[in-house]
Amino acid sequence: MEELKRTIKEKGKIVGTEIIKVDSFLNHQVDVELMDKIGIEFANKFRDKNITKVITIESSGIAPATMTAFHLKVPLLILKKSTSRILNDNTLQTKVHSFTKNIDYELTVSKEYIKEDDRILFIDDFLANGAAALGAKQLIDMKKAELIGIGIVIEKSFQDGRKKLEDGGLDVYSLARISKIENGEICFKD
Ligand code: 5GP
Numbered sequence: 001m002e003e004l005k006r007t008i009k010e011k012g013k014i015v016g017t018e019i020i021k022v023d024s025f026l027n028h029q030v031d032v033e034l035m036d037k038i039g040i041e042f043a044n045k046f047r048d049k050n051i052t053k054v055i056t057i058e059s060s061g062i063a064p065a066t067m068t069a070f071h072l073k074v075p076l077l078i079l080k081k082s083t084s085r086i087l088n089d090n091t092l093q094t095k096v097h098s099f100t101k102n103i104d105y106e107l108t109v110s111k112e113y114i115k116e117d118d119r120i121l122f123i124d125d126f127l128a129n130g131a132a133a134l135g136a137k138q139l140i141d142m143k144k145a146e147l148i149g150i151g152i153v154i155e156k157s158f159q160d161g162r163k164k165l166e167d168g169g170l171d172v173y174s175l176a177r178i179s180k181i182e183n184g185e186i187c188f189k190d
Pocket of ligand 1 (some may be wrong): 018019020021022033039057060097098099100124125126127128129131132133161
């Protein structure tokens, strides 16, 4: 998606060797027109897959996931990040490692919001090592629903998330794929 790549190049800030901050248009302030175009792009890609629900993780995936759900005309489900294990009959949890914060959290969802016949599209802002997407898949698997596809706004292709997800048979669609960060410059895959 050319407009997205241009925006990342113009406004993305490189932190260390592997992290990109996109606070001015995605993670803190949100460019809603760009989000709308992102939502249309994901919706068009997965429109014929009979998606019944879009799932994301709080909080940075919410903006692109909202627009995707809006254009697919399905509900959006936001998985919560909890610092503690909640033991009750209504909740499902799985441990996920946060790449950016280098801590573990409990990815949490109320059982009632995932049904066995759901066909789910997972949307997130970044793909790094795939932990967030695989955590979401575990919760989806617990309810025997189906993860149909994964839509990523910014994939860091120099990390191994895509490989892990594809090795698990998952369909990954990324709008911008970063091949490397070199001499302070963000380089994209063709
Ligand atoms: P993964 O679980 O694939 O290792 O990492 C993806 C998650 O970590 C995303 O939900 C995203 O919020 C966060 N993340 C990973 N890499 C970056 C990055 O370079 N920049 C930002 N802003 N978030 C990232």
